[in-house]
Amino acid sequence: xxxxxxxxxxxxxxxxxxxxxxxxxxxxxxxxxxxxxxxxxxxxxxxxxxxxxxxxxxxxxxxxxxxxxxxxxxxxxxxxxxxxxxxxxxxxxxxxxxxxxxxxxxxxxxxxxxxxxxxxxxxxxxxxxxxxxxxxxxxxxxxxxxxxxxxxxxxxxxxxxxxxxxxxxxxxxxxxxxxxxxxxxxx
Amino acid sequence: xxxxxxxxxxxxxxxxxxxxxxxxxxxxxxxxxxxxxxxxxxxxxxxxxxxxxxxxxxxxxxxxxxxxxxxxxxxxxxxxxxxxxxxxxxxxxxxxxxxxxxxxxxxxxxxxxxxxxxxxxxxxxxxxxxxxxxxxxxxxxxxxxxxxxxxxxxxxxxxxxxxxxxxxxxxxxxx
Numbered sequence: 036x037x038x039x040x041x042x043x044x045x046x047x048x049x050x051x052x053x054x055x056x057x058x059x060x061x062x063x064x065x066x067x068x069x070x071x072x073x074x075x076x077x078x079x080x081x082x083x084x085x086x087x088x089x090x091x092x093x094x095x096x097x098x099x100x101x102x103x104x105x106x107x108x109x110x111x112x113x114x115x116x117x118x119x120x121x122x123x124x125x126x127x128x129x130x131x132x133x134x135x136x137x138x139x140x141x142x143x144x145x146x147x148x149x150x151x152x153x154x155x156x157x158x159x160x161x162x163x164x165x166x167x168x169x170x171x172x173x174x175x176x177x178x179x180x181x182x183x184x185x186x187x188x189x190x191x192x193x194x195x196x197x198x199x200x201x202x203x204x205x206x207x208x209x210x211x212x213x214x215x216x217x218x219x220x221x222x
Numbered sequence: 223x224x225x226x227x228x229x230x231x232x233x234x235x236x237x238x239x240x241x242x243x244x245x246x247x248x249x250x251x252x253x254x255x256x257x258x259x260x261x262x263x264x265x266x267x268x269x270x271x272x273x274x275x276x277x278x279x280x281x282x283x284x285x286x287x288x289x290x291x292x293x294x295x296x297x298x299x300x301x302x303x304x305x306x307x308x309x310x311x312x313x314x315x316x317x318x319x320x321x322x323x324x325x326x327x328x329x330x331x332x333x334x335x336x337x338x339x340x341x342x343x344x345x346x347x348x349x350x351x352x353x354x355x356x357x358x359x360x361x362x363x364x365x366x367x368x369x370x371x372x373x374x375x376x377x378x379x380x381x382x383x384x385x386x387x388x389x390x391x392x393x394x395x396x397x
Binding site: 040041044045048050071072074075076078079080082083084085087088089090093094096097098100101102104105 | 228237238241242245246249250253255258259262263266267270271331332335336339350353354355357359360375376378379382383385386396397
């Protein structure tokens with residue numbers, strides 16, 4: 036029975052297909068209880084579907100308020116952008132790498148000859164110092180002043196401006212200036 | 223789809239379609255033009271500021287209806303609590319003293335029926351509000367609430383039955 040009244044409720048809402056609606060309609064014509072319930076549904080609707088006031092004015096009013104509330108042309112900082120996660124990760128890696136190199140080049144000091152002079156040089160230490168060819172004279176003077184080294188090996192750069200003659204010579208620092216001249220008169 | 227660009231034709235079309243529905247719901251629940259304006263405005267602001275997009279205009283419409291219905295029912299619930307507290311404080315009777323028939327004659331029955339709607343369980347109240355206040359079809363109600371049409375059919379019927387019981391208890395005439 037409840038199912039029949041449920042169908043009546045749907046019929047009242049005009050939600051039944053034509054065939055079912057026809058069945059309910061015929062029943063409604065002969066069933067007093069169904070008629071009573073139908074009147075009940077109608078009465079409830081009458082009480083609930085009160086006239087709606089002020090819709091037209093409110094519609095425009097709300098729209099204008101909405102326009103004021105929501106900026107339609109956002110600034111650069113208000114604009115929402117979407118960045119894919121892989122691109123964001125790649126950008127982060129590049130940023131960190133560049134940052135590390137920048138830090139190393141800007142913050143970490145570059146040794147100058149004066150700085151080298153301040154380095155304590157205990158005996159029995161093998162030390163390799165790479166010197167720019169323009170500073171070679173300065174380096175040799177410094178070694179003379181120290182008079183602490185047993186031997187110095189000079190590896191000349193493989194450059195077209197030099198020509199190798201014979202084996203590299205092993206010399207003492209104190210002997211600089213007394214190197215015998217070569218056949219062409221150069222040391 | 224640009225359903226949130228206020229100057230776009232999509233939003234204006236959606237607004238023109240949905241506003242009468244949400245306003246109707248808000249107004250019939252609250253019976254107050256200014257409050258209804260606030261509730262509709264709040265719903266659309268939430269819509270525009272919402273993260274994520276809707277697959278189509280219908281989903282946006284159902285979302286707006288659902289939010290407005292919730293805002294209106296919450297407002298009414300809050301107002302009901304305040305009214306009851308006020309009545310307790312000033313010892314006012316919570317029900318009119320006239321009989322149900324007199325209330326009908328004086329046109330107060332509608333208020334009693336709406337008060338009875340508020341007493342319904344949330345599941346039944348939601349479908350009845352969308353059906354009677356919003357004048358939505360079963361399909362639209364189902365989409366709005368995320369339930370099946372068959373479920374809507376059952377809930378609407380049960381809501382009417384429960385409402386009838388409540389009204390009879392309140393001495394309101396029902397056939």
